[in-house]
Amino acid sequence: MNSEDAGNTRLKILAIDDTPANLTLLGLALQDDYTIQIATSGAKGLQLAGEDPPDLILLDIMMPNMDGYETCGRLKSDPLLQHIPVIFITALSEIDAEIKGFTLGAADYLTKPFNIEIARLRIRNLLEREQLRRELQYKEAAQRLAASVYAHSHDGIVITDAENRIIDVNSAFTRITGYQLDEIKGKNPSILKSGRQTQEFYQSLWQALLDHDHWSGEIWNRNKNGGVYAALTSISVVRDEQGKIHHFIGLFSDITSLKNHQKDLERIAHFDALTGIPNRVLLADRLEQAIAHTRRSGNFMAVCYLDLDGFKPVNDQYGHDVGDQLLIEVSHRIKGCLRAGDTIARLGGDEFMLLLLDFNQLQECQTVLERTLTKVAEPITIEKHCLNVSASLGFTLFPDDLSDPDTLIRHADQAMYIAKLHGKNRFHLFDRQQDRLAQARGEILARIEAGLTNDEFVLYFQPKVNMRLGRILGAEALIRWQHPQLGLLQPSTFLPDIEGMDLEIALGKWVLSTALDHLANWRGMGLNITISINIAPSHLLHPSFTEVLKTNLAKYQQLPGDALELEILENAALEDIGRVSRVMKECRELGIGFALDDFGTGYSSMTYLKALPTETLKIDKSFVLGMLQNTEDLAIVEGIINLTQTFDKQVIAEGVETVEHGLQLLKLGCDNAQGYAIAHPMPAEMLPDWIKSWTPNPAWQDPELSDKPHNSRIRG
Numbered sequence: 001m002n003s004e005d006a007g008n009t010r011l012k013i014l015a016i017d018d019t020p021a022n023l024t025l026l027g028l029a030l031q032d033d034y035t036i037q038i039a040t041s042g043a044k045g046l047q048l049a050g051e052d053p054p055d056l057i058l059l060d061i062m063m064p065n066m067d068g069y070e071t072c073g074r075l076k077s078d079p080l081l082q083h084i085p086v087i088f089i090t091a092l093s094e095i096d097a098e099i100k101g102f103t104l105g106a107a108d109y110l111t112k113p114f115n116i117e118i119a120r121l122r123i124r125n126l127l128e129r130e131q132l133r134r135e136l137q138y139k140e141a142a143q144r145l146a147a148s149v150y151a152h153s154h155d156g157i158v159i160t161d162a163e164n165r166i167i168d169v170n171s172a173f174t175r176i177t178g179y180q181l182d183e184i185k186g187k188n189p190s191i192l193k194s195g196r197q198t199q200e201f202y203q204s205l206w207q208a209l210l211d212h213d214h215w216s217g218e219i220w221n222r223n224k225n226g227g228v229y230a231a232l233t234s235i236s237v238v239r240d241e242q243g244k245i246h247h248f249i250g251l252f253s254d255i256t257s258l259k260n261h262q263k264d265l266e267r268i269a270h271f272d273a274l275t276g277i278p279n280r281v282l283l284a285d286r287l288e289q290a291i292a293h294t295r296r297s298g299n300f301m302a303v304c305y306l307d308l309d310g311f312k313p314v315n316d317q318y319g320h321d322v323g324d325q326l327l328i329e330v331s332h333r334i335k336g337c338l339r340a341g342d343t344i345a346r347l348g349g350d351e352f353m354l355l356l357l358d359f360n361q362l363q364e365c366q367t368v369l370e371r372t373l374t375k376v377a378e379p380i381t382i383e384k385h386c387l388n389v390s391a392s393l394g395f396t397l398f399p400d401d402l403s404d405p406d407t408l409i410r411h412a413d414q415a416m417y418i419a420k421l422h423g424k425n426r427f428h429l430f431d432r433q434q435d436r437l438a439q440a441r442g443e444i445l446a447r448i449e450a451g452l453t454n455d456e457f458v459l460y461f462q463p464k465v466n467m468r469l470g471r472i473l474g475a476e477a478l479i480r481w482q483h484p485q486l487g488l489l490q491p492s493t494f495l496p497d498i499e500g501m502d503l504e505i506a507l508g509k510w511v512l513s514t515a516l517d518h519l520a521n522w523r524g525m526g527l528n529i530t531i532s533i534n535i536a537p538s539h540l541l542h543p544s545f546t547e548v549l550k551t552n553l554a555k556y557q558q559l560p561g562d563a564l565e566l567e568i569l570e571n572a573a574l575e576d577i578g579r580v581s582r583v584m585k586e587c588r589e590l591g592i593g594f595a596l597d598d599f600g601t602g603y604s605s606m607t608y609l610k611a612l613p614t615e616t617l618k619i620d621k622s623f624v625l626g627m628l629q630n631t632e633d634l635a636i637v638e639g640i641i642n643l644t645q646t647f648d649k650q651v652i653a654e655g656v657e658t659v660e661h662g663l664q665l666l667k668l669g670c671d672n673a674q675g676y677a678i679a680h681p682m683p684a685e686m687l688p689d690w691i692k693s694w695t696p697n698p699a700w701q702d703p704e705l706s707d708k709p710h711n712s713r714i715r716g
Contacts (some may be wrong), residue, residue, distance in 0.1 A: 010035045011127055016045035016071060017089065018063045026058075026119055033124075042066030046074055049081050061090040061101070069104060076105040085130050087123065148629025156166060156231075158250045164188055167247065175255050176231075178224030184229050189250065194228045196220040205235075209248075213237040218255070229256045258646065265639045272346040273632050274324055276329040283345035283353055290343070294384065294398055297358060304354035304395040305412035306334070308376070309424040311350040313388055325382045326389070337372040354395075362397070362429075369393060369427045377425060390425035392416055401430060404496065427435055434570035444497050445565045448481075451505060456482050459514050459683035463690065464532075464652060467662050467678075468671040470696035474530035476567070476674065477515040478681045479507070500538050508539035513552055518684045520556045527688060532565040532595060537589075540568060541579055546586045553590065561591020567618065568712045569597050575609055584613050595652070599640060617644050621675070628660055641670050662700050 012035040039045035061068035085107035155174035179486040214232040231252040270282035294301040301599040315323035343355040377390040394415025413431040419428040461475040481489040595616035626633035644651040656675030
């Protein structure tokens, strides 16, 4: 018993005496301070002590059947009762009787007739000593436990004094750093510095320690042998009673393997496995950065689409190995023609993209393109085969072509086909006809706004399921435009036109309100599913977003916050990840969850994963669709699944269009999915009947798949 327990509970005394009247006066003196329990025989006393051990036992010696000596002996032989102090109460005054009692383990004697006040004081003193003994025993056990944790912790632990001189380290510290205590005792932990962090980093660390008594983060350190390792570190300040720093405690774990794994995933996701140059995922990020750079610099940028002429015949005649070597050589040649700051990326097959920055006039760009075409057209010898290919190249100039990234690429692609039509081995500049297109764009925006006013938009819902368990998890709300003349339009035909505009926010508010209305209706029908909604970056970052969300939720008091999930694109937070994180945390306080949509397509995947409070990652359907034929896509899907397990995230795969897609995901450990193999997006009124009638594909519930490690968690 510790002191806190004693302060909250009355101590209990068990009196064992075949004639309780003998203890009447003593019981009356004790009952105000203690709980008194009576047993009229040794056997009954042993039973009561075993059921609820008392803090002290008053034991009469002279009792029939089982006297006090035998009763005491049995108490002391029981490991659970042997520490309870026993006071013999007897009329005997022989010294032999006392010796026998103390030999059996008695703590004291009270001889009848006894002085009540003296007996009361002796009992109190004995209980106080027993309480102190128990507190000491408790503290010693706690210290042994702390010492065991310190010695056997897998994390390194270092303790320094107020001047930050090392006092002690544990064995894990020695294992990770290579330093024994006697080598570094009295030294500053700065001997572990790797040089990768700046002086400003350490100044910020110390400022946080002094302001908040704690700091945590990642530090790159160097071990005794010179090797650099990543340490996930937590440092705490321990102060004395006067508030002065007494010592520091640092805990760290070696996360080098995790960092290397992240780096490998980054490379798989962003660089072409064959040529080593950026792939289309990294290209998208580079293009965004290039557009921002060009706007600031006031110069021109060329977005170029290059396709090889004559590659297919070479591939067919000499085989894929020769074709791959040809692509590698061509990528090297193109890269050699570019300048610092330019980018080459492989889109797949024999198609490449070039980003050429900082031109003042068109002639400068044309000089680079001519040099590139000439170099590509030079003969290439591979495995004693002399090969000849050329290139057709289309390009568009930004900001003359003031389009979004996808449109710039499409315009360059269109120009490339014109170059092919004109005879190949040449380049062609896209003609935007800017005025005509701007006018057409204005007409499109006006028509979309009218469609919102006229209630022409509808929501379709695509179910999300757990394939392994055959469980329906929820549905994703997808907007459609029921155009009076053109029929039902997909979002790709109108959402890009309003990106970043007020109209995009207005449409987002309509989606949120309408989705909640459907959700409340379904919940009222007993369908306890979750609904996920895609939120545009401009909508999420609008100053009124959180308040509008609260207002909408307030209309549906019966809806729990976790019935709604918001999906944001992985690269949506690129320009202001801090603001996005703050808004997400405000929404999380309402119970709303977040999913990163199209995960794996953004250049800064690891940054988002660590910085944003998301629960779910949605694997982009382009990787899922391609994973059955493309080993790179398969590696990316597998890497993302492994990453969710490492960071304890939920995962769901989009684009499950066939039974085989589902089987492959199950084998990789991803159970949650959506796609055409499960259900096409459907009108809201069809969803309840679909839920009632849906059955999972039997192949997905093969018992052999149940033994695979899997991630089947998801909101709902």
